[in-house]
Amino acid sequence: MVNCAAFGCNNRSCNKKNDTGSFKGGFSHVSAIVTSESPEAERLSKKRRREWQSRLKRADLDDAATHYGACGMHFVSGE
Secondary structure (H helix, E strand, C coil): CCEECCCCCCCECCCCCCCCCCCCCCEEECCCCCCCCCHHHHHHHHHHHHHHHHHHCCCCCCCCCCCCEEEHHHCCCCC
16 A cells, blocks of 8 residues: 655555545655666756655655655646
């Protein structure tokens, strides 16, 4: 199950067929920081991660974690 990482959002994915309290739209995963490639890739991935944190209004996201996601309610297209 995925919980939305956006500040104040309680949406979560459904893991059961008749889960009534869940968000039926999609989730996008927050970019992880890439350290196993070039220094440029690491710099770019850190920049992307900071942008996600800024837009989700969450400065407390753990840089080492890879399980954060944002629900489609926070995207213009809804996906």
